[in-house]
Amino acid sequence: MKLKKCPECKKYTLKEKCPKCSSKTKEAHYKFLRIKSLSK
Numbered sequence: 770m771k772l773k774k775c776p777e778c779k780k781y782t783l784k785e786k787c788p789k790c791s792s793k794t795k796e797a798h799y800k801f802l803r804i805k806s807l808s809k
């Protein structure tokens with residue numbers, strides 16, 4: 770399984786969709802700080 774992250778809730782999940790807000794999650798990487806700046 771791949772670790773995913775919801776860009777809205779900023780929470781990690783294993784699902785394709787966030788269980789909270791139902792938005793599509795993105796793949797989580799080790800350098801999550803960089804992703805954070807890219808997703809803005």
Ligand SMILES: [Zn+2]
Pocket residue numbers: 775776777778779787788789790791792
């Ligand atoms: Zn969410």
